[in-house]
Structures are given as structure tokens and as C-alpha cells.
Amino acid sequence: MSVYLYPGGFRLVCRSGIGQALLHQRRALAAAGIPLAQSMREGQIVHINTVFPDALLAALAARLTGKRVVYYAHSTMEDFRRSFPGSNWLAPLFKRWIRLCYQMGDVVITPTDYSRRLLLEYGIRKPVYSLTNGVDTDFFSPDAARRRAFRERYGLSEEDRAVISVGHMIERKGILDYIALARQMPQVRFYWFGDTPACLIPRAVRRAMAAPPDNLCFAGYIGQKELRDAYCGADAFAFLSYEETEGIAVLEALACGIPVILRDIPVYQGWIPEGDGIWKARDAAGFRQAAGDALAGSLRETEGTGRRIALDRRLAAVGQRLAATYQKEFPVSRSETDCENEEVIS
Incomplete structure (x- = not known):
């Protein structure tokens, strides 16, 4: 089962935690042996990490073409407040927008139990999992x-x-x-x-x-x-x-x-x-x-x-938990497995 990490908006978030989270997903999936697709057409699962308009359209396109969508809920109304000029005034509208975005996922993943509770209070009616963004403990270590x-x-x-x-x-x-x-x-x-x-x-x-x-x-x-x-x-x-x-x-x-x-x-x-x-x-x-x-x-x-x-939050462990979530929420049927094997043989 291959995964496509939707890159839309990455240039805008590459210096933020969301940008790092996307890079962590790439490394975690590789550690778990899960193939990364180079396009949405090739991927069976699509990861969405941002809440820009293009991301919402990408999630919609993925669902219309039969892809499974994993929407990462990095943002909440609570952490939008007290950020940029006008954010307190816009916060209620932001909450409605991100709720619309997250509802496009077949599965929603958010980093902590705390943020999961917030999303459930928003009325998200999809399976919501808490899964750390992880950290590269080989790179970040005492030295x-x-x-x-x-x-x-x-x-x-x-x-x-x-x-x-x-x-x-x-x-x-x-x-x-x-x-x-x-x-x-x-x-x-x-x-x-x-x-x-x-x-x-x-x-x-x-x-x-x-x-x-x-x-x-x-x-x-x-x-x-x-x-x-x-x-x-x-x-x-x-x-x-x-x-x-x-x-x-x-x-x-x-x-x-x-x-x-x-x-x-x-x-x-x-x-x-x-x-x-x-x-x-x-x-x-x-x-x-x-x-x-x-x-x-x-x-x-x-x-x-x-x-x-x-x-406990090293990327290899994150990859294993992601794989377990896929297996639970997106079980692969025997016919799908046979089709994948035929493609490999051909």
C-alpha cells in the first residue's frame, strides 16, 4: 500500500512545525517499509498536512478517485489565537474552516490526546487518532x-x-x-x-x-x-x-x-x-x-x-504506528493484494 504525501503549500510552511512534520512522515514511512508514491494517481493513501484551499481541493479530488485520505490536524482554533494580527477575530471562522478540511479525511491524525479532545469537541465525525509528529533521535542527540x-x-x-x-x-x-x-x-x-x-x-x-x-x-x-x-x-x-x-x-x-x-x-x-x-x-x-x-x-x-x-517518539516507532493505523482503517482485500502482485510480476 503506497502513500502520497501531498506537497501543496510546503514552501509556505517549510520553516514551521507543519513542514517538519511532513518531512518526519517521509522518514517514518521509509523506516516502516511503506512505499512512497510520486503522484496522487499512483498512491493508494493520500496524506494532507495543510489547511490551505488547495489542500481541501486535493483531499476532495483524492476521495472522488477512490483514494483513502489521511488528514493531519496540526492546527486548532486554540493555537490560531494570539498568533498573527487579527487572529483572535478570525479564530471562530478558522475553526469552521479547519473542521471542513478535517472532515474530508477518512481518518484524522493529530499529535496528542489533548488536540484529539479538542477535535472531538468540534464535532469531527471521523476516526481521530493521536499520533506524535515524532523526532529524529539519531540526528537530535547529545554531543x-x-x-x-x-x-x-x-x-x-x-x-x-x-x-x-x-x-x-x-x-x-x-x-x-x-x-x-x-x-x-x-x-x-x-x-x-x-x-x-x-x-x-x-x-x-x-x-x-x-x-x-x-x-x-x-x-x-x-x-x-x-x-x-x-x-x-x-x-x-x-x-x-x-x-x-x-x-x-x-x-x-x-x-x-x-x-x-x-x-x-x-x-x-x-x-x-x-x-x-x-x-x-x-x-x-x-x-x-x-x-x-x-x-x-x-x-x-x-x-x-x-x-x-x-x-519513545522516534521516527521508526511513528512509522510502525502509522502502518498499524492503515491496517485497521484501510484493510487490504485479497483482490487488491492480487492486483498489486500482478503489477509486480508484470
């Missing part, structure tokens, strides 16, 4: 050489303390709280990795970024190799997002064994426990305390709870 590379690149000595965060420059990602945290800890170096078109950055965020504390660097977008160096080289990862459906950056940080500071929000309940190199907080005072505690440790927990959480 002393990568730590040195990061610290040399940014002029950090071993005595310097550095905190990093990753994401779009929007309120929902907690950037205002991150700037405030940097201001409270002038003796620590802070870095924010990520880029957002200026027209999409909310006014409050633009104002705060225009006058940052001296110890905060907005380093812009960096590639995966340099990002891996940052996870390995920093002393803590502070991800203060108000809402997520999972958080691929969190998985990457956990995989690299870096101490992680998170906002205590529902999406992490049940799979990211506090302790052993993981801190959760709800407000500025809590973030300041958590950062102080994380930076006070002399050794990083490279093989602690965080790394184990990531290994």
Missing part, C-alpha cells in the same frame, strides 16, 4: 562537539550561561514573556531562533523586539544542523508557548538532553512530567525560578527523562 561548535559560534565560554528558544515571533509562542525573562536575568545570554515576516508580527511584539535587553539576541532562522548545535550547546531551553498541539521544538530539545522549561499548559499533561531536567511554570516568577534552578545545575541530564520521552 559535546556540537556544544563546543555552538559556543564558539556565539563567543560563549564554558562559564557563560545561555538560554535558547525557538519559534515564530508571535504572542502565542510566549516571546513577550521570554523577553521579560531575559531582562530579569542580565547575567545570562538569551537567544531566540526563528523568523516571521514583519507584516505578520503583532504590534506589541514589534515594540518589545525594538528595545530588547542587551543580553538577548534575535538570531533569526537557522538550519537544522545549526539548531541541533544550539540545543546541544545551550544550558537551558525555555519554551513559554501558551498553546500547542504538540511542539516539535520541545521534542528536539528533549532529544538533545538539554534542561527544558515549559509553560504548564494542558498539552503536556500525561507525557511530559516535571522533574529530572524538566521544569514547568505558569507566570513570570515561576519562569525566573525555573531558569535559575536549571542553570544552577553543573551537569546536563543527557540521558534523563527528556531523552527517554524523545526515544
Whole structure:
């Protein structure tokens, strides 16, 4: 049974978690030995990852031609809010739109039990599975050489303390709280990795970024190799997002064994426990305390709870769970198997 990963809109999302999720699906399917089709015509299952108009039309075309459609629900109304200018006003309309998109799937897959509950509350009347986006735990892993590379690149000595965060420059990602945290800890170096078109950055965020504390660097977008160096080289990862459906950056940080500071929000309940190199907080005072505690440790927990959480979500395991979902929802009849064998023989 072959799978076609619909690429529409990838250029728009390639620097986001959705873009990474699509790449992860490619690697997970390969690890599970599931063939990837080069066109929709060749594929028996079509994966849709975006909610742009072309994606909805692609899902409709796939269904009209007898393909099975797996719609990935990466977005919710809740994580659309507090993002780009006008997003709060548009959120109810966005909810109606994504509900229409997801209903086009024969199966809906979303990253966590939390986002699955939201979709069921929306009234999605299709089978909804929670399945992590996964993380490449071979690529993202603790490495002393990568730590040195990061610290040399940014002029950090071993005595310097550095905190990093990753994401779009929007309120929902907690950037205002991150700037405030940097201001409270002038003796620590802070870095924010990520880029957002200026027209999409909310006014409050633009104002705060225009006058940052001296110890905060907005380093812009960096590639995966340099990002891996940052996870390995920093002393803590502070991800203060108000809402997520999972958080691929969190998985990457956990995989690299870096101490992680998170906002205590529902999406992490049940799979990211506090302790052993993981801190959760709800407000500025809590973030300041958590950062102080994380930076006070002399050794990083490279093989602690965080790394184990990531290994449970490695891409090979994601591929196996995808294959099990296909077998459950799209059982292959004997006649279909015979046809496939005939094509191979011919």
C-alpha cells in the first residue's frame, strides 16, 4: 500500500512545525517499509498536512478517485489565537474552516490526546487518532562537539550561561514573556531562533523586539544542523508557548538532553512530567525560578527523562504506528493484494 504525501503549500510552511512534520512522515514511512508514491494517481493513501484551499481541493479530488485520505490536524482554533494580527477575530471562522478540511479525511491524525479532545469537541465525525509528529533521535542527540561548535559560534565560554528558544515571533509562542525573562536575568545570554515576516508580527511584539535587553539576541532562522548545535550547546531551553498541539521544538530539545522549561499548559499533561531536567511554570516568577534552578545545575541530564520521552517518539516507532493505523482503517482485500502482485510480476 503506497502513500502520497501531498506537497501543496510546503514552501509556505517549510520553516514551521507543519513542514517538519511532513518531512518526519517521509522518514517514518521509509523506516516502516511503506512505499512512497510520486503522484496522487499512483498512491493508494493520500496524506494532507495543510489547511490551505488547495489542500481541501486535493483531499476532495483524492476521495472522488477512490483514494483513502489521511488528514493531519496540526492546527486548532486554540493555537490560531494570539498568533498573527487579527487572529483572535478570525479564530471562530478558522475553526469552521479547519473542521471542513478535517472532515474530508477518512481518518484524522493529530499529535496528542489533548488536540484529539479538542477535535472531538468540534464535532469531527471521523476516526481521530493521536499520533506524535515524532523526532529524529539519531540526528537530535547529545554531543559535546556540537556544544563546543555552538559556543564558539556565539563567543560563549564554558562559564557563560545561555538560554535558547525557538519559534515564530508571535504572542502565542510566549516571546513577550521570554523577553521579560531575559531582562530579569542580565547575567545570562538569551537567544531566540526563528523568523516571521514583519507584516505578520503583532504590534506589541514589534515594540518589545525594538528595545530588547542587551543580553538577548534575535538570531533569526537557522538550519537544522545549526539548531541541533544550539540545543546541544545551550544550558537551558525555555519554551513559554501558551498553546500547542504538540511542539516539535520541545521534542528536539528533549532529544538533545538539554534542561527544558515549559509553560504548564494542558498539552503536556500525561507525557511530559516535571522533574529530572524538566521544569514547568505558569507566570513570570515561576519562569525566573525555573531558569535559575536549571542553570544552577553543573551537569546536563543527557540521558534523563527528556531523552527517554524523545526515544519513545522516534521516527521508526511513528512509522510502525502509522502502518498499524492503515491496517485497521484501510484493510487490504485479497483482490487488491492480487492486483498489486500482478503489477509486480508484470
